[in-house]
Amino acid sequence: MRPTVLIGQLKTGVEVLFSTKWRNLWTVLGIIIGVSSVIVVIAIGEGIKQQINQQIDIIGRNNLVVQPAIVNNTTASPMAIFNTFDHVSLSGSLTVSDMQVIQKTSGVDQTIPLSIVREKAIGNNGVYKNGVVVGSMPGLEKLLNLSMAYGNFLSSHSQIQNSVILGQTAATKMFNEDVPLGSTVYINNQPFIVEGILNPITNIPLSQPVNFNDALLINYNQAQILANNSATIYEIFVGVSQPKQLIQIKNLLQHNLNVVNGDQKIASVSLVTQTSANSKQILDLLTKLIAGVAAISLLVGGVGIMNVMLVSVAERTHEIGIRKAIGATDRQILVQFIMEASILSFAGGILGILLAYIITEGIVLATSIKPVVTWQVVLAASLISILIGIIFGSIPAFKAARKIPIDALRAIT
Amino acid sequence: MLYVSMPLINLEDVSKVFGFGDATSLALDSINLIVQKGEFVAFMGPSGSGKSTLMNMIGLLDKPSHGSYLLDGKSVARLRPNQSAKIRRDTIGFIFQSSNLLSRLNVLDNVALPLAYRGFSISKRTKLASDMLNRVGISHREYFFPSQLSGGQLQCAAIARALVNNPKLIIADEPTGNLDSIGSRLIMELLTEIHKMGNTVLFVTHNPELTRYANRVVYMHDGAIIHDETTPYGRVAKIARRSMYTIPDKTDEDDYAGVSILMHAFPDMSLSDKSSKEPDHKKNMKKTKSQRKRRSKK
Numbered sequence: 001m002r003p004t005v006l007i008g009q010l011k012t013g014v015e016v017l018f019s020t021k022w023r024n025l026w027t028v029l030g031i032i033i034g035v036s037s038v039i040v041v042i043a044i045g046e047g048i049k050q051q052i053n054q055q056i057d058i059i060g061r062n063n064l065v066v067q068p069a070i071v072n073n074t075t076a077s078p079m080a081i082f083n084t085f086d087h088v089s090l091s092g093s094l095t096v097s098d099m100q101v102i103q104k105t106s107g108v109d110q111t112i113p114l115s116i117v118r119e120k121a122i123g124n125n126g127v128y129k130n131g132v133v134v135g136s137m138p139g140l141e142k143l144l145n146l147s148m149a150y151g152n153f154l155s156s157h158s159q160i161q162n163s164v165i166l167g168q169t170a171a172t173k174m175f176n177e178d179v180p181l182g183s184t185v186y187i188n189n190q191p192f193i194v195e196g197i198l199n200p201i202t203n204i205p206l207s208q209p210v211n212f213n214d215a216l217l218i219n220y221n222q223a224q225i226l227a228n229n230s231a232t233i234y235e236i237f238v239g240v241s242q243p244k245q246l247i248q249i250k251n252l253l254q255h256n257l258n259v260v261n262g263d264q265k266i267a268s269v270s271l272v273t274q275t276s277a278n279s280k281q282i283l284d285l286l287t288k289l290i291a292g293v294a295a296i297s298l299l300v301g302g303v304g305i306m307n308v309m310l311v312s313v314a315e316r317t318h319e320i321g322i323r324k325a326i327g328a329t330d331r332q333i334l335v336q337f338i339m340e341a342s343i344l345s346f347a348g349g350i351l352g353i354l355l356a357y358i359i360t361e362g363i364v365l366a367t368s369i370k371p372v373v374t375w376q377v378v379l380a381a382s383l384i385s386i387l388i389g390i391i392f393g394s395i396p397a398f399k400a401a402r403k404i405p406i407d408a409l410r411a412i413t
Numbered sequence: 414m415l416y417v418s419m420p421l422i423n424l425e426d427v428s429k430v431f432g433f434g435d436a437t438s439l440a441l442d443s444i445n446l447i448v449q450k451g452e453f454v455a456f457m458g459p460s461g462s463g464k465s466t467l468m469n470m471i472g473l474l475d476k477p478s479h480g481s482y483l484l485d486g487k488s489v490a491r492l493r494p495n496q497s498a499k500i501r502r503d504t505i506g507f508i509f510q511s512s513n514l515l516s517r518l519n520v521l522d523n524v525a526l527p528l529a530y531r532g533f534s535i536s537k538r539t540k541l542a543s544d545m546l547n548r549v550g551i552s553h554r555e556y557f558f559p560s561q562l563s564g565g566q567l568q569c570a571a572i573a574r575a576l577v578n579n580p581k582l583i584i585a586d587e588p589t590g591n592l593d594s595i596g597s598r599l600i601m602e603l604l605t606e607i608h609k610m611g612n613t614v615l616f617v618t619h620n621p622e623l624t625r626y627a628n629r630v631v632y633m634h635d636g637a638i639i640h641d642e643t644t645p646y647g648r649v650a651k652i653a654r655r656s657m658y659t660i661p662d663k664t665d666e667d668d669y670a671g672v673s674i675l676m677h678a679f680p681d682m683s684l685s686d687k688s689s690k691e692p693d694h695k696k697n698m699k700k701t702k703s704q705r706k707r708r709s710k711k
Contacts, residue, residue: 008529015517322513325474326527326574327502329495405498406474409513 005332006339013340016312017347027308028348030301031388035352035381037294040359043371045287050372052280056272062243063143064250066102066236066257068093069268094233096224098267101260102238107249110239112137114210115231117223119188121216123174130214131170133187135223135231143237146212151181151196154219163195165217171197185216188226192218201368238269246271298384301348302392309341309396320400321408334394334401341393342386349385353378419486421582421613422448422471427480427490429466429636440466442636443480448615450581453608455624456617457653458633464617465586467633471615472505472584473497485581502530506575508585508616512567514559514574520546521555524574531578545573549603565596572603583607585616589623601626621653 017024094113103111117133140146141153153165164185166174171194175183185192201212223231240249250269257267313320320333328336360371429441441463448454456464469475470482473489482490489500501507514523521542528538546552549569554562562570568588575583585604589597597620605626608614616627624630630650632640644650 005529005532007535012517019517318513319515322515323526323530324498325472325501325507325509325513327498327530327578329498329502329530331495332530404475406469409474409509 006335009332009336009339010343012336013343016340017343020312023308024344024347027304028301028344028351030297030304031345031348031385032301032352032355034294034296034298034301035349035385036355036359037297038291039353039356039373039377039381040363040371041287041290041294042377043356043360043373044363044369045283045291046374046377047369047371048283049280051370052283062240062246063272064238064240064246064253064269065272066094066098066238066253066267066269068234069265094236094267096229096233097260098257099233099236101256102236102253105249105253105256107241107245107252108238109241110139110237112140112143112237112239113220113233114140114235114237115220115223115227115233116210117187117218117226117231119226121170121174122186124176124180124183125174128170128174130173131216132210132214133216133218133223133226134210135218135220135226137220139239140217140237143239144212146201147199149197149199150179151194153196154217161219162190162192162222163218164192165196165198166194167198167211167213167215167217168200169211169213170216187216187218190226192216192222298388302345302388305341305345305348305389306392306395308344309337309393310399312340313337313396313400316400317403317408317411320403321405321411324403324405325409330401333403334397337397337400338390338393341397342389345385345389345392346382349382352385353381356381420447420483421450421452421485422446423483424471425481425483427470427477427482429463429470429475430478439636441470441477444636444638446631446638448613450613451608451611452629453605453614453627454616454629454631455627455650456615456631456633457619457621457624462633463636464633466636468584468586468615468617471582472507473501474507502527503578504581506578506580506583508568508571508575508583508588510587510590512559512564512571514567514570516559519556519558520551520562520570523559524570524577527574527578542573542577545577546570548576549573564591565599568592568596568600569603572600572607576607581613583612583614585614587617587619589618589620597623621649624650624653 099111099113102108113136115135117135119133120127121131121133122128136154138154138156141148146153149168151165154163164187166180166185171180174180174185177183179197180194181197183194185194198212198215198217218226238253240246242249250271254265254269257269258265261267323333356373360373363369363371424444424446427441427444427446428439431438431440444463444467446467456467458464466475470477471484473484473492476492477490480490481488484500485504489497492500514520515526518526521539524545525533525538525542528541533541543552543555546555549572551562551566551569551573554566554570559567559570568591572585572588575585583604588604589600592600601623604614604616616623618624624644625647627650628644628646630640630642630644630653631638632642632652640652642650642652
């Protein structure tokens with residue numbers, strides 16, 4: 001078929017699209033919803049994946065992570081993706097002896113524990129219910145790339161032993177002041193002085209079940225005192241002096257820990273990249289699953305387009321008759337109607353992409369997830385929407401093309 | 414009549430049957446018709462006599478149930494849909510009673526549509542369509558939509574559309590059916606002009622006056638051609654004249670039998686000519702003879 005014929009049919013298609021625009025808008029609603037949800041789901045998945053990668057970069061590829069063996073599964077649970085952590089969702093925990101074993105293992109340069117103190121934190125506004133008291137050590141800020149909004153991070157040289165660093169949200173919620181540096185926080189009735197406030201953390205720290213925006217960071221030793229030496233250690237970051245021996249040190253560490261724990265693998269040592277591999281796998285699977293469900297709505301949208309095209313063919317039988325009488329071939333009629341259907345579904349696809357854009361912007365504003373819409377996904381969505389038009393438009397188009405000219409001409413419009 | 418070696422239209426024993434079983438109706442009954450190039454033929458006859466079916470058949474919108482059809486020497490009775498579409502596009506121009514323009518397109522686009530299906534470029538088809546609209550005298554309505562035009566203008570646009578492909582054969586099925594006498598004259602003069610340029614024109618009409626424009630009048634009844642007459646231009650055909658000037662003397666009996674007034678006007682000769690060829694129409698013929706006898710008794 002010559003291009004000029006196609007251009008003419010394209011023009012007609014657009015005209016038809018606008019001549020019954022309301023009906024068409026309702027028809028392509030399925031496509032709009034389908035396309036936008038597929039894009040949004042993939043964008044969220046992609047965004048979280050990128051955040052995990054960023055985190056790996058931050059924690060460093062030359063570090064090891066020691067976690068309670070069961071924790072690996074808990075942190076990788078589907079709920080983790082939506083950042084709805086229980087603050088203390090661990091079923092197992094590490095002990096002080098584990099910590100000591102790690103420190104003594106050769107090749108280990110730095111040991112930074114993260115422990116949780118199960119005590120209430122009281123600020124000027126009473127008990128901060130979302131607060132979680134975390135005991136850690138200086139050096140964590142470099143490891144997790146935590147930056148300070150005000151004041152300083154925990155320091156081993158600090159004169160004040162009972163100092164506390166507040167997360168951004170905690171600082172705002174617990175005090176009425178803009179910058180509550182020097183204020184007092186009571187944890188288990190012991191006063192702690194606010195020495196620093198963290199900048200907001202947008203990354204979801206997937207490998208830790210703590211939202212640092214809500215955290216009150218105190219020294220590890222203080223945490224152990226508060227909890228009578230029974231503070232739950234849920235994670236220990238291990239810095240390695242010789243990155244080339246990372247695997248050997250990891251195996252040695254695992255062996256030593258197993259020996260301490262009576263030959264049971266209660267603590268598990270893993271590479272930083274490994275810990276996130278699990279969550280990425282599950283995330284991938286979940287993204288595919290949800291995208292698949294959303295794709296069903298595309299099918300439903302396609303059926304809608306088929307219906308409206310069947311109606312259109314019935315309504316325009318007389319027109320088909322006229323076109324055939326003046327010399328349109330079956331193929332020209334076929335292409336015309338397929339083109340109309342694809343224009344319709346493509347328009348739906350474009351609207352879906354716009355809607356997806358709005359939704360992802362909304363997600364960025366409302367949550368800490370940063371969805372990433374890639375051009376490949378947008379291109380694929382456009383092509384798939386055109387394809388849906390071609391597939392579902394072909395049945396009505398065949399019906400139109402096969403009409404006998406004289407019967408079509410007799411049809412009452 | 415002067416017969417040239419290859420007629421434009423050659424129908425042999427063409428029949429068209431609609432329906433099946435008990436509901437079968439014979440729309441065309443063994444039609445034999447030869448139309449030479451350059452003829453201007455009027456088809457007359459009461460409603461349901463098969464004129465339109467014949468036009469659709471000749472125009473390849475419909476296929477004959479039996480018989481052979483040679484268009485310009487080529488057999489076209491059993492073509493595939495696409496082949497007949499191409500012949501319609503390239504050699505036949507249609508003018509319908511209702512103009513049948515596409516309401517969504519403006520007049521210019523409507524006229525250019527057959528060219529679009531032929532694959533002409535936009536600029537070329539716009540130019541050709543514009544020229545054609547100029548020729549039919551509605552170039553000032555190029556960008557109007559069909560709903561904004563009068564009946565006569567619509568029909569002019571339809572004629573422009575039929576002519577834009579420069580077809581050999583123009584088929585007009587009651588082109589003046591929706592028009593007043595002035596509009597009819599305008600359209601018929603346009604068709605005459607087209608005919609003078611060498612095109613073959615077939616048209617269906619109920620108006621005997623319009624046979625003045627034709628040089629041949631074919632009269633149909635019950636799916637058969639019962640009268641075929643060559644007339645000089647400007648004269649109303651004999652058969653048409655009779656139907657015009659005969660005082661209707663239909664009886665209740667005729668009404669009951671569904672006999673048209675025009676039936677009384679048939680000349681004897683044409684009937685006897687046909688009856689020898691087509692035994693199927695003896696029944697019709699007998700009816701008219703009996704009517705004639707009855708009239709003479711009166």
